[in-house]
Amino acid sequence: MVEGKRDISLNRTLPVTKKQDITIKNVNSTNITGKQNNDRKKKRKYKVKDTDETSPAGILKFEIKEILKEYDLSEEDISNDINSLLNDSELEKKYHREVTDVEVIQLTSNGDGLGLVSNPVETSKKQIVIIPFAIKGDIVTIRIFKTHPNYVESDLLNISQNSNDRDDSLIRCKYFGKCSGCQYQQLSYELQLQYKKETIANAYKYLAPKLSIPEIGATIPSPKQFGYRTKLTPHFDIAKRVPQVDQPAFGFGSKGKPSWRQTEGGEKNIVDIEECVIGTEIINIGLKNERFRFSKNWSTFKKSATVLLRENTKVVNIEDPLEEQLDQASTDTDQNISFIKEKQGDDSLVKTCVTETRQIVTEYINGFTFEFCAGEFFQNNNSILPKVTSYVCENLQISRAQGQPLYLVDAYCGSGLFSITASRGVDKVVGVDVSKESIKFARKNAERNNVKNAIFIDGKAERIFNEIDTPNDLTSIIIDPSRKGCDLVFLNQLSDYKPAKIVYVSCNVHSQARDLQQFLLETTNGKEYRIESLRGFDFFPQTHHVESVAVLTRL
Numbered sequence: 001m002v003e004g005k006r007d008i009s010l011n012r013t014l015p016v017t018k019k020q021d022i023t024i025k026n027v028n029s030t031n032i033t034g035k036q037n038n039d040r041k042k043k044r045k046y047k048v049k050d051t052d053e054t055s056p057a058g059i060l061k062f063e064i065k066e067i068l069k070e071y072d073l074s075e076e077d078i079s080n081d082i083n084s085l086l087n088d089s090e091l092e093k094k095y096h097r098e099v100t101d102v103e104v105i106q107l108t109s110n111g112d113g114l115g116l117v118s119n120p121v122e123t124s125k126k127q128i129v130i131i132p133f134a135i136k137g138d139i140v141t142i143r144i145f146k147t148h149p150n151y152v153e154s155d156l157l158n159i160s161q162n163s164n165d166r167d168d169s170l171i172r173c174k175y176f177g178k179c180s181g182c183q184y185q186q187l188s189y190e191l192q193l194q195y196k197k198e199t200i201a202n203a204y205k206y207l208a209p210k211l212s213i214p215e216i217g218a219t220i221p222s223p224k225q226f227g228y229r230t231k232l233t234p235h236f237d238i239a240k241r242v243p244q245v246d247q248p249a250f251g252f253g254s255k256g257k258p259s260w261r262q263t264e265g266g267e268k269n270i271v272d273i274e275e276c277v278i279g280t281e282i283i284n285i286g287l288k289n290e291r292f293r294f295s296k297n298w299s300t301f302k303k304s305a306t307v308l309l310r311e312n313t314k315v316v317n318i319e320d321p322l323e324e325q326l327d328q329a330s331t332d333t334d335q336n337i338s339f340i341k342e343k344q345g346d347d348s349l350v351k352t353c354v355t356e357t358r359q360i361v362t363e364y365i366n367g368f369t370f371e372f373c374a375g376e377f378f379q380n381n382n383s384i385l386p387k388v389t390s391y392v393c394e395n396l397q398i399s400r401a402q403g404q405p406l407y408l409v410d411a412y413c414g415s416g417l418f419s420i421t422a423s424r425g426v427d428k429v430v431g432v433d434v435s436k437e438s439i440k441f442a443r444k445n446a447e448r449n450n451v452k453n454a455i456f457i458d459g460k461a462e463r464i465f466n467e468i469d470t471p472n473d474l475t476s477i478i479i480d481p482s483r484k485g486c487d488l489v490f491l492n493q494l495s496d497y498k499p500a501k502i503v504y505v506s507c508n509v510h511s512q513a514r515d516l517q518q519f520l521l522e523t524t525n526g527k528e529y530r531i532e533s534l535r536g537f538d539f540f541p542q543t544h545h546v547e548s549v550a551v552l553t554r555l
């Protein structure tokens, strides 16, 4: 358990400007003469904060511009008098109100509905409103509870008319519509995949408008659409200044205070959750165990905390007693380690749920075995990994004379997922990652999978270009950075090195689009490449997230 640390993987925040954006001057401050300033209230002022254009808040700005264009509105037409609102509680009551018959006109790439309503004070003006869990075509009742300079946030209270795309009978989780983890359970899986394709198209429209891109391929589905997540991080809050009297909720962040599904729970910031439908079976057993433990010891916690639940798979010898072969893991009420058995080919597998961040866990993918620290990065949907790794391997190939070697560089290699799964089709692999711990595991993983043609370097991705000795015309590169994408130093050095092929895998298609426009149009050799293919892989069914894979060929 990590006290005070939030893993936001299932707690995606709204694309909103944070509380700190509002400067509230201290009304009780002491002046230079030492006198208390109780009598004069300082005016509160909205402070604009810089946002990364590839973050949800940054993307919302592009989406708002699109709506202005489509509905022929100006920035002024949708502006809210935010500074007056901050200093006038009567005005605030007018702004923060219920509105009926709101038509949802769009779905954002963050998975929320967007609507247009009249400004409550200046009635000739409009407001753009974010409505989580509503989809394009729904007619809804909402409660607006927060105002920003050019949009407002709301809770979904009721759906008076369903969109043709909505099918609430598909919803499997009783907390869907309150928990911030999933956004798309009310959509068929085909529509989810279609929306993710649109997210990729929009990302390139917004962040790479000067690029010509190929037609985006159909999103590759996940073999498992529920019960796929091998890692969950439920959390709980402990009151800060007053003693915590009741047992706190144990689960995932709530998304506002919607009431459209009329289910219990979600009144607080955290929705108390007994089962998560996107988690794997053993992860849900771990959740039950850890909730039980928490019900007994919650009063010993002084701070809010996050609990790690990570699936661990082990090949066991069925002839020997199972209990003796199990590593430390989540235990049931009788203190026995919980496990489930599985058969894979001739192998007998046992799955457990690990809760210690430093513990080593194992995954099996396409006949390869990977070890890594439970708290370190590893892809969270193992059902789709065979498809992704095969796709990457195929697309790394370059046309070359018979007998000529092929080399591979895996920038941002983590514990070696792509380096190792692609190693059989190439002569040499060089992986690089900034995490020393991940590189240690990448080396171990190469050894345990009998991969002898891979070496791993710890350092920033661009370091690879100092060390690399393979001819660029026979080298392909995989790039798989974290959400923020690559920096310009790396992109310039990549361009100077000029590899034969590039496969860019990304969990944030917006930073991928920005990086590819920079690489193709602003680096020395970028113009010698074209994007050959672009498509999504659905690593996270029921959520708005999409993994985007772009393949670049040198002309």
Ligand SMILES: C[S@@+](CC[C@H](N)C(=O)[O-])C[C@H]1O[C@@H](n2cnc3c(N)ncnc32)[C@H](O)[C@@H]1O
Pocket (backbone or CB within 6 Å): 377, 378, 379, 411, 412, 413, 414, 415, 416, 417, 418, 432, 433, 434, 435, 438, 459, 460, 461, 462, 480, 481, 482, 483, 507
């Ligand atoms: C999305 S993960 C991908 C890991 C691996 N490809 C996989 O699929 O398991 C991104 C990786 O980039 C690494 N990373 C982040 N910034 C980096 C940098 N500047 N240079 C090299 N690696 C970096 C992180 O440590 C992490 O392992």
